[in-house]
Amino acid sequence: MAVHPVRAASPTARPAPRQPLDPRQEDDDKFFDPTDLSFIKKLAAIGDSYAAGIGAGDRLGDLLGALDPTSDWACSRYDHAYPYLINNDRRLGDPSGRNFQFRACSGAVTQDVLENQIPSVDSGQQVVLLSIxxxxxxxxxxxNQCVFQWGVLNGEQVALAKTAATVDKEYQWAKDVDWDSLGRGCNAQLNRTESIINSDAFSSNIDKVLDAAKAKLANDGMFYHTGYGKFFDSPNEKLKAAAERAGNKVKFVDYDSYMANFGAAIANPA
Incomplete structure (x- = not known):
């Protein structure tokens, strides 16, 4: 009787490991392919004009959306904003297969992000981009005070404007104008800004944003917190420290170094 050798059973094929979003871990480096990020299907961008990209490329939306404070037009979102470019990067594959929630809004402060932007973002985000x-x-x-001087007044002009807003009915609209900020001068404004950045309240507000936004991440999601450019790099150390406090789900991106290398333009809030 012929004896036929029995072939060993083929091992069950294991599915390829899922691409990690954070290639910093040594084990992940074995299979992370930075040229293929098509596994990213949920991407969100929140924050201020640095993320909205004010003035970079063409403005998104149209004037009809101006009355909606969350619209592309009202928030001055542009098609060369870095989150928009990332979403359309060929390494991420076809953007039509990805849920991109572009919520960043020019002029936003931490309270706006906490109350309006983060609640509007879906849970389970694989990547969240932030500038705040x-x-x-x-x-x-x-x-205004140190560069463009759109509206700069002296002390006498500030006093006159505040008086007119108080006693003249035709200028009632001017009561809500921050006239003191228009007459502060460059050095005084820089000192005031430095004081704000070094305050406990500033760091606390950043921490609150990071904590709230992390709750929107998927288990393997990553949060990229972008710093500011060379002209306004004062907050960067505080922002970097906040990212470190937030844990390994948050990575600070030193935008300043990229501006130095590529000569990027200033994005000013509006």
Whole structure:
């Protein structure tokens, strides 16, 4: 009787390990392919004008959406904003197969992100991009007083404007204008901004945003917190420290170094 050798059973094929979102871990380096990020199907961007990309490329949306404060047009979101470019990067595959929630809004402060943006983002995000803190530290006033001088007044003009807003009915609308900020001067504004950044309240507000946003992450999700550029790099150390306090799900991105290398333009809140 012929004896036929019995073949050993083929081992059950194991599915390829899922691509990690954070290639920093040594074990992940064995299979992480940075040229193929098509596994990212949920991506969100929150924060201020640095994430919204004000002035970078073409403005998204149309004037009809101006009355909706959360619309692309009202938030001054642009198609060369870094989150928009990331979503359309070929390494992430076809963007039509990805849920991209672009919630960043020019002029936003931490309270806006906490109350309006984060609640509107779906849970289970694989990647969340954030830029926040500049408006809390009055970057717009710094740009006005020290760079562009859109509206700069002297002390006498400030006093006159405040008086007119109080006693003249035709100027009642001016009661809500922050006239003091228009007459502060560059050095005084820089000192004020530095004081805000170094306050406990500033760090606490950033911590609250990071904690709330982390709750929107998937188990293997990552949160990328972008710093500010070379012109306004004062908050970066505080933002980096907040990212470190938030744990290994949050990575601080030193935008300043990229600006130095590529000569990027300033994005000013509006």
């Amino acid at each position: 803190g500049g408006n809390n530290a009055e970057l717009l006033h710094v740009l």
